[in-house]
Amino acid sequence: MSNDITSQSSLSAPLLELRGITAGAHGCAALLRGVSLTLNHHQCLAVIGPNGSGKSTLLRAVIGEIGLASGHILLDGRPLGSLSRQARARSIALLAQNDMPDLRLTVAEYVGLGRLPHYADFSARQHEEIVDQAIDDTGLPTLRRRLLGTLSGGELQRAGLARAFAQTPRVLLLDEPTNHLDPLARAQLLGLVRARGIATIAVLHDLTLIESFAGRVAVLQHGRLVCCDTPERALVSSCIEPVFGMRSFTVSHPATGQPLKIFEASLRA
Numbered sequence: 001m002s003n004d005i006t007s008q009s010s011l012s013a014p015l016l017e018l019r020g021i022t023a024g025a026h027g028c029a030a031l032l033r034g035v036s037l038t039l040n041h042h043q044c045l046a047v048i049g050p051n052g053s054g055k056s057t058l059l060r061a062v063i064g065e066i067g068l069a070s071g072h073i074l075l076d077g078r079p080l081g082s083l084s085r086q087a088r089a090r091s092i093a094l095l096a097q098n099d100m101p102d103l104r105l106t107v108a109e110y111v112g113l114g115r116l117p118h119y120a121d122f123s124a125r126q127h128e129e130i131v132d133q134a135i136d137d138t139g140l141p142t143l144r145r146r147l148l149g150t151l152s153g154g155e156l157q158r159a160g161l162a163r164a165f166a167q168t169p170r171v172l173l174l175d176e177p178t179n180h181l182d183p184l185a186r187a188q189l190l191g192l193v194r195a196r197g198i199a200t201i202a203v204l205h206d207l208t209l210i211e212s213f214a215g216r217v218a219v220l221q222h223g224r225l226v227c228c229d230t231p232e233r234a235l236v237s238s239c240i241e242p243v244f245g246m247r248s249f250t251v252s253h254p255a256t257g258q259p260l261k262i263f264e265a266s267l268r269a
């Protein structure tokens, strides 16, 4: 086993690899079934799928909140399970869907929590600089001393992203990070993530944002991976319609002439 792992650590190996993982909450049928995925350095992978298809479960399995019934998760070719909690927290940050931070914290205090896994390895000054940078990068410098309880939903979302940035992870996991955000703010937040260059897995519901954000898209249905490909190839009717019940069309952008995907969604009672 150890030889196998060593040989995985070459530069060409993916940063994160899920090999046939099956996982579920205690006493439940499997919520993920044989999912295999790879995430390369600096790559953005979008995970899409209907409600309840296992997207959050996938992220929770990667951070070790949910145990695997079978399969392996490797970081740089090493089983994640062989890493200490601290080593894992230094490497992987999660911005969860229903993060409930203590609303009495200031933005700076909250973002500073991202430094905890690195606490002993940096001076107070260095921690402060990293926190300040994360706050600046997410456009929150004027809110540094504000209590979380006074922020709007979108500001709170950006503070959560700043905390994840401050953790300086190698892999960033984002669970519906554009919730609560207006259309411009959604694009801005995903732009911030891309610009950061961290390998990222983001659960997204807004299919129109994916092409400009992600290099690959994983489509989940009933806990199974039904497709993982480039947005161009994955966001087509043959993949999308059986999963979401809606069609996808590629049209020519009226201003730029670039291919543009539109998704047909009809209201259903």
Ligand SMILES: Nc1ncnc2c1ncn2[C@@H]1O[C@H](COP(=O)(O)OP(=O)(O)OP(=O)(O)O)[C@@H](O)[C@H]1O
Pocket: 025, 028, 031, 049, 050, 051, 052, 053, 054, 055, 056, 057, 058
């Ligand atoms: N602790 C648990 N116990 C029982 N069932 C669970 C548990 N956690 C998740 N589930 C079930 O697992 C399935 C997948 O949940 P998950 O949260 O991963 O879905 P999702 O794709 O992220 O959904 P959404 O888009 O609604 O956020 C759902 O049917 C959910 O009810």
